[in-house]
Amino acid sequence: MDIFAALLIFALVAWYWFDSMGALDAARNYGRQVCQDANLQFLDDTVENIKIRIARDKQGRRVIRRTYQFEFSETGNSRLEGQLILSGTTLESVTLDPYRIEP
Incomplete structure (x- = not known):
C-alpha cells in the first residue's frame, strides 16, 4: 500500500509540473x-505566475486558473x-x- 501511495503522489506531482x-x-x-x-515591446521574454486557483470554465468543468504578470514598453524607455x-x-x-x- 505504501508503494501505491508513493507512486500516486509522484504521478500527481509529475502531472502538475x-x-x-x-x-x-x-x-x-x-x-x-x-x-x-499592439505594437509594444515584450520585455525580458518572460512571464511570472502570481496567482493560482481552481475555478470552473464556461462548460462547468474544474480547471486550474493561473494569473501571469509580464512587463512591456511602448517606447523602450518605460516598463x-x-x-x-x-x-x-x-x-x-x-x-x-x-x-x-x-504615431
Missing part, C-alpha cells in the same frame, strides 16, 4: 502575441505591467497598464 510548464509556455506566447498585435489570466492553457483575459500610443 508538466501542466504548469505547458501553461507557462502558453502564457509567454500569449504575452508576446498581445504585445506584437509597464500586463496580466494574463489562463484557464488551463486557454487565454481568458488580458489587462495592460495604460500606455501612450505613439
Whole structure:
C-alpha cells in the first residue's frame, strides 16, 4: 500500500509540473502575441505566475486558473505591467497598464 501511495503522489506531482510548464509556455506566447498585435515591446521574454486557483470554465468543468504578470514598453524607455489570466492553457483575459500610443 505504501508503494501505491508513493507512486500516486509522484504521478500527481509529475502531472502538475508538466501542466504548469505547458501553461507557462502558453502564457509567454500569449504575452508576446498581445504585445506584437499592439505594437509594444515584450520585455525580458518572460512571464511570472502570481496567482493560482481552481475555478470552473464556461462548460462547468474544474480547471486550474493561473494569473501571469509580464512587463512591456511602448517606447523602450518605460516598463509597464500586463496580466494574463489562463484557464488551463486557454487565454481568458488580458489587462495592460495604460500606455501612450505613439504615431
